[in-house]
Amino acid sequence: MSQRVKQFLNFLIGDPQLFTLENRIFNAICAISLFIIAINVPYNYITGLTVTSLIFAFLVVAFSFIYFLSRYRKKVDISIVIAVIVINAMFGINYFYSGGIQGASLLSFTLSFFLAMLISPPKQYYWWLALNLLTVLGLIAWEYYHPASVEAVYKTRRDIFADMTPTYIINVAVIFIGTVYLKNAYNNEKKRGEEKTRSLEMMNTEKSKLFSLISHDLRNPLAAIQSYLQLMREIELDPENKTQIETELLYVVNSTQEMLYNILVWSKTQMDGLNVNLIPVDVASAIHPILKINKMAVSKKKIALDTNIDASIKVMADINMLQLIVRNLLGNAAKFTPSGGTIFIKTSRSGDKCLIEVKDSGVGIDLARQADIFSLKVRSTFGTDNEKGIGLGLFLCKEYTTAQQGTIWFENNLEGGSSFYLELPLAN
CATH class of the missing domain: 3.30.565.10 (Histidine kinase-like ATPase, C-terminal domain)
Incomplete structure (x- = not known):
């Protein structure tokens, strides 16, 4: 991936150093959704679905605000809730103006549910499943008992094909892009996690080795100090030998102090950075x-x-x-x-x-x-x-x-x- 593409993606969905994986996935889906919804505004108008075009125009405004809330305010949780509720409500209204069960609304509900599951935290899964099922099954039941409530927008078979075909293609494309992006993001996070694990294991090994060395190597100077002090206590030394031993003792103390100082500095660095x-x-x-x-x-x-x-x-x-x-x-x-x-x-x-x-x-x-x-x-x-x-x-x-x-x-x-x-x- 070129540097410019990487910079553009970071601008669009957020820098990985500053945004969580969930936040970046939601930002990416918002950006993709905005693009698809914006295309549907003129397309639905040209194909005669005027109300649907107006609904998608409203969704452009709504998703622009949701994207801003998530990308620039980092309020991803509330953004997800607003997005799922708004899109289900708008698709529910659009159901009556886009052919009902004969139209592309059910495909749109399927796609919206996939995206909701993709971006939502696990604790919200059952809520969005219930919302999707109740909304869709409620709309189907209403149309079954009140068929006149659904506007007949398809005058010919050609109109049906013109609406269903691009909707299917867009749905498959979004599912493909979303799945690939999520899988790549997951693999990248997994790779980073494995690298951190290896780094931590290496550090722990080095620390264990170091502390083993410390426990072993501090014994020698301390034993030497103990021997010098015991010798000076038990034997009456002449001034020349006493001075020599004191010099040796001071040298050992200084060497041990230097060793301990390095250990303390390293320990502080490990704890505080x-x-x-x-x-x-x-x-x-x-x-x-x-x-x-x-x-x-x-x-x-x-x-x-x-x-x-x-x-x-x-x-x-x-x-x-x-x-x-x-x-x-x-x-x-x-x-x-x-x-x-x-x-x-x-x-x-x-x-x-x-x-x-x-x-x-x-x-x-x-x-x-x-x-x-x-x-x-x-x-x-x-x-x-x-x-x-x-x-x-x-x-x-x-x-x-x-x-x-x-x-x-x-x-x-x-x-x-x-x-x-x-x-x-x-x-x-």
């Missing part, structure tokens, strides 16, 4: 606190941290998201860089973008893990000093970069290690 506040952010001011926090991790492993930060760059970003991304990239670089290695962070302009590069001389990224590195599918691995995470950091980096209209990617360096690149729009 992403709330992005894009404002001009001074990149240097945002990054410096992160560098200060990470100095302990890199100094413990005797890693050199070099920087080349352009103090003049400002980006359109959410400062909290930006800091989380840089913190995770630096944390990962420190985790997978061995003692004596280097980490280099640089900011620069690249056209109308700011490019933030975090480069390390670590172990690089295994080929088997590269495709899923920014997803929850990736398995967490131990760092060069047996540091453990839960594989959530880079997933959050990707999510938050996309939310800020940025791009994130990585490369393995020829000389060893990897480089992560974060690109965000410059602030005007």
Whole structure:
């Protein structure tokens, strides 16, 4: 389906994002009914059915109002009730001026009942069945006992054929179009439902895997903290060993805190959705606190941290998201860089973008893990000093970069290690 046709249909029956399936079906039927009724006005007049022509002219006005009520006021329930009552009343009147049981009225009642069942909610089915049967059977019974009440409008057999044939063709065409549209709409809704189900199942699987990792991976740092505290309580340590253990303990606490922070951020995102506040952010001011926090991790492993930060760059970003991304990239670089290695962070302009590069001389990224590195599918691995995470950091980096209209990617360096690149729009 071309884009223009899709836009026209959305204009005619409503955007699927804004209108329910039932509302769109009713709008479509109203539009089709208006077209058919409008054609019948001159046709019935030409064939001599003057009263029928006037009735159809009234129906054009009535259905225009009903369509407006449903399409632009979104009052589909009341529109359905008005439409069914009006069309049964008008067809009932028309019955006496269009040949009665010999004319096309019964075909019209059949079509109106089909359309009523197509657009109505299930709770109204029996009401419209009763209305249709009582109206039609009542009209037939009245004509049977009072035949003079029905006007003889067909002077020749040709007149009968001229009225019945197009009515039948129109009825079949409307039933065909309505059935095809309903079936397609149902299949599309079913497909969307299946996609949502698959997405939810995938998310639930990822969440289950993540919580399993969390429960497992939090034990190690907590056990280490417990061991350190127990050792300090039971053994009298000299100042040098005590300082070393306290440093180790602080490092473990910081690593655990970083892990918990990522978990809390991810959990909040799952519950509340992403709330992005894009404002001009001074990149240097945002990054410096992160560098200060990470100095302990890199100094413990005797890693050199070099920087080349352009103090003049400002980006359109959410400062909290930006800091989380840089913190995770630096944390990962420190985790997978061995003692004596280097980490280099640089900011620069690249056209109308700011490019933030975090480069390390670590172990690089295994080929088997590269495709899923920014997803929850990736398995967490131990760092060069047996540091453990839960594989959530880079997933959050990707999510938050996309939310800020940025791009994130990585490369393995020829000389060893990897480089992560974060690109965000410059602030005007």
